[in-house]
Amino acid sequence: MTSPSTRRTPIPFLPLALLFLSIASLTRLVLTLHAGLDNVPLSLWPGLFLRGLGFDFVALCWILAPMLIWAAIWPARWRDTRWQGGLRLVIFFVFAVSFIFIALSEWTFWEEFETRFNFIAVDYLVYTHEVIGNILESYSVPALLTAVFVLALGLTWLFRHPIRRAPAPAPQASWRVMYAVLALLLPWSTLHLSDIDQMEFSQNAYANELSGNGLMTFFAAYQRNELDYERFYATIPPAQATRILSELGVDIMQPTNLRPPATDHTQSTPFKHAPRNVVLISVESLSASYLGSFGNQTGLTPKLDALAKEGVLFTQLYATGTRTVRGLDALSLGAPPIPGQAIVRRPDNEHLATIGEILHRKGFETMFLYGGYGYFDNMNAYFSSNHYRVVDRTDFPQASVGFANVWGVADEFLFDNSLVQFDRAHAAGKPFMAQIMTTSNHRPFTYPDGRIDILSPGHREGGVKYTDYAIGDFIEKARKKHWFANTLFVIVADHCASAAGRTKLPVPGYHIPMIFYAPGLLAAGEDARLTSQIDIPPTLLDILNIPSAKRFFGESVYKQRAENRRAFISNYEELGYLKGGKLTVLGPKQRVETFRIDPKDGSATLTALDSRLRDEAIAYYQTASIAFTNGSLKMDPVISP
Numbered sequence: 001m002t003s004p005s006t007r008r009t010p011i012p013f014l015p016l017a018l019l020f021l022s023i024a025s026l027t028r029l030v031l032t033l034h035a036g037l038d039n040v041p042l043s044l045w046p047g048l049f050l051r052g053l054g055f056d057f058v059a060l061c062w063i064l065a066p067m068l069i070w071a072a073i074w075p076a077r078w079r080d081t082r083w084q085g086g087l088r089l090v091i092f093f094v095f096a097v098s099f100i101f102i103a104l105s106e107w108t109f110w111e112e113f114e115t116r117f118n119f120i121a122v123d124y125l126v127y128t129h130e131v132i133g134n135i136l137e138s139y140s141v142p143a144l145l146t147a148v149f150v151l152a153l154g155l156t157w158l159f160r161h162p163i164r165r166a167p168a169p170a171p172q173a174s175w176r177v178m179y180a181v182l183a184l185l186l187p188w189s190t191l192h193l194s195d196i197d198q199m200e201f202s203q204n205a206y207a208n209e210l211s212g213n214g215l216m217t218f219f220a221a222y223q224r225n226e227l228d229y230e231r232f233y234a235t236i237p238p239a240q241a242t243r244i245l246s247e248l249g250v251d252i253m254q255p256t257n258l259r260p261p262a263t264d265h266t267q268s269t270p271f272k273h274a275p276r277n278v279v280l281i282s283v284e285s286l287s288a289s290y291l292g293s294f295g296n297q298t299g300l301t302p303k304l305d306a307l308a309k310e311g312v313l314f315t316q317l318y319a320t321g322t323r324t325v326r327g328l329d330a331l332s333l334g335a336p337p338i339p340g341q342a343i344v345r346r347p348d349n350e351h352l353a354t355i356g357e358i359l360h361r362k363g364f365e366t367m368f369l370y371g372g373y374g375y376f377d378n379m380n381a382y383f384s385s386n387h388y389r390v391v392d393r394t395d396f397p398q399a400s401v402g403f404a405n406v407w408g409v410a411d412e413f414l415f416d417n418s419l420v421q422f423d424r425a426h427a428a429g430k431p432f433m434a435q436i437m438t439t440s441n442h443r444p445f446t447y448p449d450g451r452i453d454i455l456s457p458g459h460r461e462g463g464v465k466y467t468d469y470a471i472g473d474f475i476e477k478a479r480k481k482h483w484f485a486n487t488l489f490v491i492v493a494d495h496c497a498s499a500a501g502r503t504k505l506p507v508p509g510y511h512i513p514m515i516f517y518a519p520g521l522l523a524a525g526e527d528a529r530l531t532s533q534i535d536i537p538p539t540l541l542d543i544l545n546i547p548s549a550k551r552f553f554g555e556s557v558y559k560q561r562a563e564n565r566r567a568f569i570s571n572y573e574e575l576g577y578l579k580g581g582k583l584t585v586l587g588p589k590q591r592v593e594t595f596r597i598d599p600k601d602g603s604a605t606l607t608a609l610d611s612r613l614r615d616e617a618i619a620y621y622q623t624a625s626i627a628f629t630n631g632s633l634k635m636d637p638v639i640s641p
Helices: 014-035 042-073 084-113 119-126 128-138 141-158 160-165 173-193 205-211 214-223 238-247 302-310 324-333 355-361 376-384 411-427 459-478 533-543 611-630
Strands: 277-283 312-318 365-370 389-391 432-437 487-493 511-517 525-527 567-570 575-579 582-587 591-597 604-607
Touching (some): 014 042, 042 205, 042 214, 084 141, 119 214, 277 324, 302 459, 302 511, 312 567, 324 376, 355 365, 355 432, 365 376, 376 389, 487 533, 591 611
Parallel strands (some): 365 432
Antiparallel strands (some): 575 582, 582 591
16 A cells, blocks of 8 residues: 555645745735835735735746656656655755745845845846845844744744655656646746736836746846847837937937037036036935935935035936946936946947046046946946046055945045045146045945944945045045145935835936035036936036037036926836926836826826827937947047047
């Protein structure tokens, strides 16, 4: 008689399947409760959990595939051995550790980004040094791993009898063939019957994200890391796109002309005269909402608020994306974001018409200074191939760095090393344009003691306040330099700390500050004009009296017509065009939607499609993608004298 432990069945691995589905559902429930009823109302829960269970089954199909192959090839003589029960316990324990670890990873990822695994998680696998170091410095990893192993061991012990008695796969040849067929058919069917676009079951972005399964969204993000605009998005004839952009004052296909304009420059900008130098500080994750200048009452940014009162504060500036590389694209290249990977990380991105490339050809010392390791996100390769001299933490004298974490040296020491570089350029008699990329406002949020009244690690609030301190300290030290009086300091965020919301592209999640600080050249005030991050490079060149309008999709804020003011916001898939109180969103599968934006709180309401704004949005994004692909964004090899 066949013992219970060796019963044959065509349906093996039931304990593993139940384990995965239980942990996946529990993860979804915990994340939903963490998001809160304000963000995910109860009315959406049935659809969220039912659809989520379907996505869990999709992921389960891939998990079961190798097990089914094992069932098809495992020799029959090994199926009834006494050690089979122990082997099942070991296998169950290993899977339990893996599933619990994934659930824990999803929790930490959600805390940081409020999404399921996406392209950021994919990118993190590439830069293991920074990511693993960041995790080790941010969390009590030994305690967490111990908890994972203990919980997995507890589950294995609790269900040891059902696991050992679980039916064994049937050994008959017909069932072996069926297992092999299922191992291929199940993954194949999921590829053809499901995709992450099916997560979009409501107008609530939180609910849509929570309905997904982390493993599924991770591999979908891997596949979609680069998206062909013309294949996935709505298009219009190129001639029509060119005509629309020309009417809006953009003609990116014109040849470069760096000859000085004939008109008087002082009439186009509020500067008393063109500054000699520009220092562009791109601040990590600095949302506008952190500044007292925008109504924050917690006192996190006293230095920046003081600089805003002495300089010009731009109150309606929007970042193009949710990651540093998107900000670097916009601040150097002045082009709308293209779907998938940022241009900084793409191949064939050398000698583009960046502000650094243009100013280098005009005799400027152009620099990119970074407190971390510049190989991260391909920054060193991108900037050096576009005529920036790259200076990262490997170039800083060891004695000059008083504090560092895995992400980079503390901002104050980055600024101190930057001052050394500026002094050298000034001593050589060269004007300079430098972009400084900070790191301290980033997990693990550690910084030197005694600088601010929030102990390190100070979470996001401490990171913001320390960065504010470091910028204030930098400006005070720069004030003593001979080159200070003739220098424009631009303080701007690369992106917001979070861009999560009920909609895919929540407008407040892209609102960033920018300060123009040049006390001897520019009167204090505010600029409330709608501005995109891509408008900063042409604006700076306009201030420097260097013509370049035909090299950018962005426009100088001092020359753009009022009716043409717009902003671009995006994640790696959704492309937004903000204009006239409406947000037009282009998505994969040629999807186009229009939302009306509340001027008070930035909330979005789906409204009738605006065909004019749709065509303008397509013209910008389609042309930007084509221009990078065909090389139109590159500088001409020969420049007119």
